[in-house]
Amino acid sequence: MILHGSTPPAHHTIGHKARGLFRLQAAGLPLPEFLVLPAETFDAALLPGADAARQREQLRQFPLSTADQEAIRRQLVAWGFPGRPVVVRSSVADEDGAGASFAGLMDSFLNLTTEAAVWDAIGRCAASAYSERALAYRRQKQLPLAARPAVLVQRQVAAEASGVVFSTFPEYPQEMAIHAVWGFGEGLVSGQLEPDEFYLDKQTGATCHTKLAVKETQFQPAPGGEGLHLAAVPAARQQAACLPENQLAELFAVARRLEKEFGGPQDVEFVVEAGRLWLVQARPITQPIPEVILYDNSNIQESYCGVTTPLTFSFAQRAYATVYRQTMWVLGLPAARVAAHETTVTNLLGLVRGRIYYNINNWYRGLQLLPSFRQNKADMERMMGLEEPVDFVMSRRKSVFEALRLLPGLALNLQRLLRAFGQLDARVPAFQAHFATEYRRFYAQPLASLGGMELVQEKTRLDEVLLQRWTTPIINDFLVMTTNGRVGRGLQRLGIAQPEEFLSRYLSGDQQVASTQPTRHLQALARQAWAHPQLRELLLTSTPDLHAQVACLAPGFHEAVQEFIGQYGDRTVGELKLETTTMRVEPAVFYQYLRNFLLAPPTPETPDTSSPLQQQARQELAQRLSRRNPWFRWRLRQQLERLQQAIRYREALRLERTRLFGMYRALYRAMGMQLAQQGRLTAAEDVFWLTGTELLAAVAGSPTDLLPLVAQRHCEFREYARQDVPSRVTVPARPAPVPVPAGALVGTGCYPGVVEGEIVVITDPGDDLAVSGKIVCALRTDPGWAALFPMCRGVIIEKGSSLSHSVILLRELGIPTIINVPHLTQRLRSGQRLRLNGTTGEIEELPTDSVALPATAAETLAAF
Numbered sequence: 097m098i099l100h101g102s103t104p105p106a107h108h109t110i111g112h113k114a115r116g117l118f119r120l121q122a123a124g125l126p127l128p129e130f131l132v133l134p135a136e137t138f139d140a141a142l143l144p145g146a147d148a149a150r151q152r153e154q155l156r157q158f159p160l161s162t163a164d165q166e167a168i169r170r171q172l173v174a175w176g177f178p179g180r181p182v183v184v185r186s187s188v189a190d191e192d193g194a195g196a197s198f199a200g201l202m203d204s205f206l207n208l209t210t211e212a213a214v215w216d217a218i219g220r221c222a223a224s225a226y227s228e229r230a231l232a233y234r235r236q237k238q239l240p241l242a243a244r245p246a247v248l249v250q251r252q253v254a255a256e257a258s259g260v261v262f263s264t265f266p267e268y269p270q271e272m273a274i275h276a277v278w279g280f281g282e283g284l285v286s287g288q289l290e291p292d293e294f295y296l297d298k299q300t301g302a303t304c305h306t307k308l309a310v311k312e313t314q315f316q317p318a319p320g321g322e323g324l325h326l327a328a329v330p331a332a333r334q335q336a337a338c339l340p341e342n343q344l345a346e347l348f349a350v351a352r353r354l355e356k357e358f359g360g361p362q363d364v365e366f367v368v369e370a371g372r373l374w375l376v377q378a379r380p381i382t383q384p385i386p387e388v389i390l391y392d393n394s395n396i397q398e399s400y401c402g403v404t405t406p407l408t409f410s411f412a413q414r415a416y417a418t419v420y421r422q423t424m425w426v427l428g429l430p431a432a433r434v435a436a437h438e439t440t441v442t443n444l445l446g447l448v449r450g451r452i453y454y455n456i457n458n459w460y461r462g463l464q465l466l467p468s469f470r471q472n473k474a475d476m477e478r479m480m481g482l483e484e485p486v487d488f489v490m491s492r493r494k495s496v497f498e499a500l501r502l503l504p505g506l507a508l509n510l511q512r513l514l515r516a517f518g519q520l521d522a523r524v525p526a527f528q529a530h531f532a533t534e535y536r537r538f539y540a541q542p543l544a545s546l547g548g549m550e551l552v553q554e555k556t557r558l559d560e561v562l563l564q565r566w567t568t569p570i571i572n573d574f575l576v577m578t579t580n581g582r583v584g585r586g587l588q589r590l591g592i593a594q595p596e597e598f599l600s601r602y603l604s605g606d607q608q609v610a611s612t613q614p615t616r617h618l619q620a621l622a623r624q625a626w627a628h629p630q631l632r633e634l635l636l637t638s639t640p641d642l643h644a645q646v647a648c649l650a651p652g653f654h655e656a657v658q659e660f661i662g663q664y665g666d667r668t669v670g671e672l673k674l675e676t677t678t679m680r681v682e683p684a685v686f687y688q689y690l691r692n693f694l695l696a697p698p699t700p701e702t703p704d705t706s707s708p709l710q711q712q713a714r715q716e717l718a719q720r721l722s723r724r725n726p727w728f729r730w731r732l733r734q735q736l737e738r739l740q741q742a743i744r745y746r747e748a749l750r751l752e753r754t755r756l757f758g759m760y761r762a763l764y765r766a767m768g769m770q771l772a773q774q775g776r777l778t779a780a781e782d783v784f785w786l787t788g789t790e791l792l793a794a795v796a797g798s799p800t801d802l803l804p805l806v807a808q809r810h811c812e813f814r815e816y817a818r819q820d821v822p823s824r825v826t827v828p829a830r831p832a833p834v835p836v837p838a839g840a841l842v843g844t845g846c847y848p849g850v851v852e853g854e855i856v857v858i859t860d861p862g863d864d865l866a867v868s869g870k871i872v873c874a875l876r877t878d879p880g881w882a883a884l885f886p887m888c889r890g891v892i893i894e895k896g897s898s899l900s901h902s903v904i905l906l907r908e909l910g911i912p913t914i915i916n917v918p919h920l921t922q923r924l925r926s927g928q929r930l931r932l933n934g935t936t937g938e939i940e941e942l943p944t945d946s947v948a949l950p951a952t953a954a955e956t957l958a959a960f
Contacts, residue, residue, distance in 0.1 A: 098167045099132045109135035111187030111246045116358075116378045123357065125350065126374050130250035131171050135189050137164070138222050138245055148226045148241075155223035155245065160215060168249065169211065178209045181252040181317065184217035188225045189244040196237050196382065199363075200285060201230045202245075206252065206324055207317040214249065221247050250376070255280045257338040257368040263351035264361035265295065266383045268828050271304055272296045274347055276338040278329050279314030281365060289313065292338045301348040310334055339368070346373055354378055361385055391446045391453035391825040397895055398902050399672040401876035402860055403450035403817045405784040406809060407764060407791065408674045412452060414788060416444045418563055420462060423570050428512050437461065448825050450816030516571045524745050527568040531752050534561055538759050539662075543766040548795040551770075555763050555792075562756055569749040576746055579739045586732045590720050600846060601713035603740060604910065611747045612909070614664040615886050621656060622693035623701070628653075632694055635687060643683040661686055666758030667751065669881055670861040674761045675784040677861075681765070692868040692887040707910055709848070767795050776802050785809040820922065823895045841917055841939035843892065846903050849912030851890045852931035852942060859921050871930055875921045877902040885909050890932050892939065894920040914939065 099108060103118070110118075114132045121127050141158040142151060160168075172182060186202035203224035205217035224230065225245035234241055259276030275284060275291040283289030290309040297304055311334050316327040339347070347366065350373075354362045358378065365377040393400075400412065420441045424434045434441075440458045447453075516523075538558075546554065580599075587595035625632050631650045639645065647654040665680030679686040717736075721729045768783025771794060777783060783791060785806045794802060856867055859875040868887040875894045881902055885891065890912040893902075906913045912934030924930075929942040 098164060098171070099134060109189050109244055109246060111135070111189050111191050112193050113185070113191055113377065113379060114187040114246060114248055117248070117250075119358065120354075120375055120378055123353075126372070128251040128253050128374055128376065129171075129175055130248055131168065132187065133160075133164070133218065133247040133249070135244040135246045137247075141222075142242075142244075148228070148231055152223045152226045155226065156219050158219055158222065160218065165211075165215070168214070171249075172211075172214070175251040181207045181209050182214060183248075183250045183252045184208060184214065184221050185248045185250065186221050186224060187246040187248050188230075189246065190239060193380070193382075196233075196239060198230065198233060201227070201233055203227075205322070206280065206282065207322050208252075209322065213322050218247050218249070221245070253367045253369045253374050253376070255367045255369060256371070259284060259291065259338065259366055261347055261351045261364040261366065262361065262381060263355040263364065264298065264381065264385055266361075266381065266385050268295075269385050269388045270298050270826065272298055272301075272348060272351055274339065274344065277314060278311050278333060278338055279316050279327070280324055281315075281367065282324055283313075283315045283326075285365075289315075294339065294344055296344065296348050298352075301345060301352075303344070306337075308335065308337055311338070343368065343373060350375070386828055387457070389446075389827045390456040391448050391827070392456050392823065393451060393453040394823050394895065396445075396452055396454055397823065397876040400452040401670055401673075403813055404447075404452055404673050405675045405813070406787045407784045408672075409445070409447045409452055410787040410789065411674060411760060412672070413442070413445045415563060417442045418559075419566050419570060420444060422564070422567050423574070424462075426513070426516065426567050426570055426574075449819055449821050450813045451821055453825065513571075513574070517575050520568070520572055520575065520742075520745060523568045524572070524749070528748070528752065530565075531562065531755070534558075535755060535759070538762075543762055544769065546766065548767065548770055551763055551767050552792060552795055555760070558756070558759055558763070569746075569753070572742055572745045572749060576739070576742045579735055579742060583732070583735045583739050586728075586735060590717075590724070590732070592720070598713060598716075599739075601709040602717065602736070603743065604707045604709045604713075604847070611750065614660075614667050615909075617660055617664065618690060618693055619698060619886070620701070621653075621660065622690060622698045624653060624656070625690070625694060626698055635694055636691060638684075638687075640684075642687055657683070657686060664751075666754045666761075668861070669865070669884070671754050672757050673861075674757065674764060675781070676761075678758065678761070680758060681761070688865055689884065692866065692884065695868045695887075709910075764791065767791060770795070771802070777806065778803065782806045785813075820919075841920065841923070841941070843914040843917035843920075843937045843939070845934045845937040846913040846915055847906055847911060848935040849890070849910075850931065850933050850935075851912050853889045853929065855892075855924060855926060855928050855930050857921050857924055857926045864926065871932060873920055873924050873930075885911055890914075890934065892917055892920060892930075892932060894918070 099110065103122070110132050114130075117127060117130055137160075138155060138158060141154045143154060146154070172178075175182065184205040186198075186204070188198065188202060190196060191198040191202065201224075203221055205213075205221060208214050208217055222245040225243035230243065231241060233239075234243070257276055257278055258281030259274060260281065262273040265271040265273040272295070274294040274296065276294075277284045277289045277291045284291050289311070292309055292311070293307040295304045295306070296302065311329050313326045314329050315324040317323075318325040347364075351362065351364055354364060358380070361381040362378050363381050364375060367374045367376055400408065421434060424437075424441075440461045443455055444458050444462075445452055446455045538554075541554070543551070543554075583599070584595040587598055592598050625635055628650065631646070631653060634642070634645060634649060643654075643657075646657065661679050661683060665686075666678050668676060668678040668685060670676040671678065677685060679689075721732065764783055765780055768777060768780035771777040771783065772780045776794065782802075786794065786802065790798075790800070790802075790805075794800065851871065853869065853871050855871045855873050856864060857873045858865070858867075865884060867884045869889060871890045871892065872884070872888045873892045873894075874881075877891070877893055885906060886909055888911060891906055891914075893913070893915045894917055895915075903913060903915065912932060914932055914934060914937050917937075917939065924941075927944070929944055931940040931942055932938070
């Protein structure tokens with residue numbers, strides 16, 4: 097019997113290859129006509145218990161019935177046979193399955209032009225199901241040895257070019273791979289000919305990279321006989337691409353459609369005849385496709401700039417996991433569901449060549465536990481500062497039944513969350529009071545004299561009473577994310593095309609933001625010191641015992657410094673990196689900050705007033721709202737007020753986070769001092785080259801030799817520090833692009849103003865921090881830079897987010913700022929002169945002898 101038409105047979109065994117052709121035909125895709133001889137046709141030839149050789153011979157000699165031959169003959173004539181040749185191919189019952197492709201193991205016969213050749217090819221094709229290579233494959237895959245062959249007969253296309261598409265390239269799953277040769281594809285699938293290679297972006301279809309072969313030969317129909325032979329490719333085509341752009345675009349669209357409709361990555365064979373595309377096969381890709389993992393540090397880099405240490409990474413990874421679990425509990429997710437996502441929660445961060453990155457895959461997986469994934473995803477990407485959205489993680493559309501089943505739980509979670517939002521005005525002060533109590537208790541202890549296990553117990557206490565009770569900051573952060581998203585969408589409906597830029601102006605000059613307070617205190621101390629010339633002269637020196645000399649010369653000032661360090665001593669550049677030397681660890685850091693305020697007479701204290709930009713934004717908002725209905729006006733103003741208050745809370749709670757990290761830093765340093773005294777570490781600071789687990793095991797008495805481990809990591813991370821790593825890293829890694837000459841220095845303007853002056857390039861907390869009157873060019877920044885920003889003329893950041901904490905602070909200080917300037921710190925050196933435009937993001941290099949522009953109002957400290 098033969099089967100053809102567009103409907104696959106329900107009660108016949110035709111194999112996955114034939115079934116795939118029926119699916120292509122049903123989808124209306126261009127496919128040469130075909131017919132199938134199902135496996136039932138050949139069942140009579142198979143002998144129960146016979147060996148492979150006997151089965152091969154039986155199939156090879158199996159005669160088709162007269163009815164089948166006549167039916168095939170009619171189809172061949174309809175296809176234009178013998179003027180148009182045909183192909184005979186196998187479709188064994190378990191061939192081209194999801195786990196076993198049998199690729200190339202059964203015989204195919206091309207360019208058949210006589211009936212006798214077709215009958216002979218059908219028998220030989222069926223017999224090849226019992227070839228030695230096919231049986232060896234079955235044994236390897238642990239498949240049944242009793243094969244059931246079906247056979248395809250298909251009209252042959254006159255191949256101008258042929259090829260294979262992998263709709264997902266296994267080596268780099270963000271790409272689609274297309275390989276092609278001139279003539280028939282036999283040379284490609286057999287490996288005899290080197291193909292042209294095209295790699296397209298899976299999302300856009302854009303060409304990522306191309307490799308063109310020198311194609312001197314091609315497979316063409318053998319003259320006067322069956323089969324194919326190698327023929328020369330005309331010289332003009334040997335180095336030309338087999339596929340033009342329009343055919344690549346057509347293949348991209350077809351392969352994307354097939355992957356979606358067939359439920360997985362597809363291996364598609366195609367032929368081009370006179371410029372027309374024909375598909376001749378589609379089967380699943382059986383090679384495992386690795387997960388594409390995206391790491392991005394667009395936002396987290398402001399907290400963990402540059403290369404960090406294993407102890408900081410392991411602690412940050414544990415802290416993020418702890419906080420994320422609490423987030424899911426706050427949202428009312430069942431404990432079993434939280435536990436089921438433990439792998440996701442414990443891998444929210446990744447360490448890439450010594451740098452801390454977000455594992456974006458796992459952040460999205462966490463969001464998928466919530467309703468409205470698409471909206472939450474957009475809001476989260478905005479808050480995380482992702483420069484490009486990520487589209488390979490998509491929400492799954494729920495059925496009506498699933499949505500109804502989940503509705504009561506979602507409503508309850510929403511109610512809980514809204515109630516928690518409404519309680520923040522009471523929860524935040526209560527959280528801060530609880531934290532202050534623990535903070536005072538912790539620093540009242542003589543950490544240096546505590547035993548190893550006592551330090552471990554103290555660390556456990558911090559975990560239990562602070563880190564694992566971080567729900568109030570979590571709720572507020574969630575409020576910032578969702579409210580910022582709603583406000584942005586509201587401003588767009590109001591006709592404001594760039595809501596983020598508008599919010600930058602609207603929120604600028606907020607004097608209640610906690611992150612500005614250290615700067616205010618430093619300014620007050622600078623004014624106090626300026627009034628005593630002898631003290632000011634001493635402070636401008638950098639003697640090793642400066643802190644002690646200040647105590648002798650000005651006890652009252654020394655006491656004020658101690659009070660400042662006690663309150664803000666952990667707020668330092670790189671403050672969340674445990675290895676950072678903070679003001680609390682070394683008071684000399686404090687004096688380095690203070691010196692920037694003493695190089696010129698301090699500005700007098702000014703009353704709190706709104707900034708001109710804020711006034712301008714409020715006037716613009718009032719004008720636009722005047723044309724809207726009262727309900728819209730009231731709702732948007734309420735959301736703006738809520739967002740501003742939530743940002744104030746967030747910055748205040750960020751200070752508590754900084755202090756919490758400072759307490760852990762003090763504990764880990766005390767542990768390192770003990771291990772150094774025992775001779776297990778060379779110095780107390782070497783503790784940061786251990787992970788948290790390794791450190792606790794060492795304190796508990798683990799016999800591991802720490803010295804070679806620390807030495808090896810010193811060497812490894814020193815090498816990482818020499819490497820330039822992009823802000824977005826994909827694993828498996830995309831092939832490195834060809835280097836191109838650096839273009840103009842341009843970034844994203846975050847705060848308006850045109851300034852010029854000498855620059856200081858800072859890539860590490862240990863760099864020169866003399867920033868007074870200069871333009872800071874930084875690889876990254878964090879809130880610990882608050883002490884430096886007021887004395888800068890402007891700030892340029894190589895990698896950053898317009899909603900990062902440091903950029904929020906810069907807006908409040910009224911300092912012209914540009915972010916996301918590629919290779920900034922590699923191209924520039926301290927001492928150069930620049931002009932920056934904080935509105936357009938443009939940066940111009942100036943001659944070193946140019947005259948500086950006068951300071952603008954935006955550069956002064958009047959914002960204070």
